[in-house]
Amino acid sequence: MKNEQLWAPWRLAYVQGETAKNPAPAEPLEFLPGADQGCFLCRDVASSADRENLLVYRGREAIVVLNRYPYNNGHLLVCPRRHKGRLDELTGEEQLELLDLISRCTAKLEKLLHCEGFNIGLNLGRAAGAGVPGHLHWHIVPRWTGDTNFMPTLAGVAVISQSLDSLWEYLEDGLKSP
Numbered sequence: 001m002k003n004e005q006l007w008a009p010w011r012l013a014y015v016q017g018e019t020a021k022n023p024a025p026a027e028p029l030e031f032l033p034g035a036d037q038g039c040f041l042c043r044d045v046a047s048s049a050d051r052e053n054l055l056v057y058r059g060r061e062a063i064v065v066l067n068r069y070p071y072n073n074g075h076l077l078v079c080p081r082r083h084k085g086r087l088d089e090l091t092g093e094e095q096l097e098l099l100d101l102i103s104r105c106t107a108k109l110e111k112l113l114h115c116e117g118f119n120i121g122l123n124l125g126r127a128a129g130a131g132v133p134g135h136l137h138w139h140i141v142p143r144w145t146g147d148t149n150f151m152p153t154l155a156g157v158a159v160i161s162q163s164l165d166s167l168w169e170y171l172e173d174g175l176k177s178p
Helices: 009-015 040-046 092-113 148-153 164-174
Strands: 057-059 064-067 076-080 117-122 137-142
Touching: 009 064, 009 137, 040 064, 040 164, 064 164, 092 117, 092 137, 092 164
Parallel strands: none
Antiparallel strands: 057 064, 064 076, 076 137, 117 137
């Protein structure tokens, strides 16, 4: 039996249980009113370092960010720009843009990555699994037939073959057009 190595060193922090850390901002941050300065999503909105923060799209009311510890290639977070942790805090404009972005992102991912399905979800509150319970964010996880394999079963690890930097380049242009 031939052994092959799967090289994914950036996943080590996730496997070891470390929390996501954004790079230190090179520029002064301009936080929105009500922002939580400890929230990575609020820092992403306040920063202009989109590539370093893996922010691929800025809308009027919402943003799209690559998940630093993705479940699958193309795993995105769609979030309101403002720090809001409850659905009833969203304005009608925010709700419309968030739903529109979820729809646009799934269409772009399907076209760019040739995925065959999606898991789309919101963990509302810490008890429901929200890692950032104060800032709403929808997960869009592309799926392919047969994308589960022996790694999650034997090692509790998923292997993702594309770097976040490469994916950022791919999606940053793709999300600009309708």
